[in-house]
Amino acid sequence: MRLPVTPIAAYLLVLGWASIPFAPAEPVLVGAGSYAAIGALHLPFVIAAAATGSLASDLAKYAIGRAAGPAMLERLSRRESGARAVEWIESRARRIGPAVIVPSYFVPFGVVAATLLCGALRMRLGPVIVSSTVGAALWSAMFVLLGYAGGAVTHNPLTGALLALPIALAIGALLSRVATARTPG
Template sequence: MLPVAPLAAYLFLLCWSAIPFAPAEPVLLAGGAVAGAGGLLLPVAIGAAALGSLVSDLVKYALGRSAGPALLRRLSRYPAGARAVRWIESRMLASGAWVIAPSYFVPFGVVTATLLSGALRLPWRSVVLASAVGALVWATVFLGLGFVGTAVTGNPWFGLAIAAPAALVIGLLAKRRVARDCTCAPEAHESPCPLAA
């Protein structure tokens, strides 16, 4: 079924997830669909994607330590990026590096969280732990969606067709939850809640 050996597919999942600013969710959905058809072992695929994402987070953390403020200013030029920066900053004051885990499900969230963790010189051990948890949950959710879609339909293409809209719904629900939970800092009361828009 796969045009390549499973080992190559696992390496592809790992390497693609490790690219710091590349959207990996479509690749994970496809990988899950292939796993649902028996082409890959789901736990191995989840491990590969989570490991790649952890590597990506550590690269962004290192970038944040060396050039965090400039990168965050650049990210803030985009509306979704600016909202993510404000939300992550407010959460990081209370949660520290643990904000990285839920930020996987916020647009630009994990990019902002890891860059900001580096810029604020948060301890690398807490960043590694929070990133590992977030990466594992994220990989499980998106690979699992593809897997379940194929298991339900019996066809990886139909499975992917079901998984993609489901992933969009999860993203919208996560954004809505973040917007509802968002409380802006008192000194920024003149601005709307960053993710409410």
């Protein structure tokens, strides 16, 4: 099955979609990974495009956090899932600083809250960039590789994505549970 757009357009789509601050990019990453399995895209380029877009999104949310500060976090906390994410992130961010961004990628609304909070708390940009880069790379690689596995098993990118997406979401939910589990001290 052929890619419905040129590879360059596909990489730009992945980069662009992953850079939208509040849009779920996982289905796009899984789909692109599935196309990489049949050779329509290069796997490292898909992961790099997704991670770069996600990093850009993190930096935008950090800037919003610096500008809007506590008012933005208050607004995010109005939703139950947002309030849980803000509470979880804030408790850890006060202990470990921007490194909290890495596991927050696997908590619903976590990376949103983490990057906004890092900005609101006026944490230094350098460590935020490092943490966001690591988190974005791990997150991107996980979802793209799950799509790749689905495409490799089925030899069809659409069937592969349909197979991999529920597995990716289940793994994401499991990682969210692990990341948010209470840790001593």
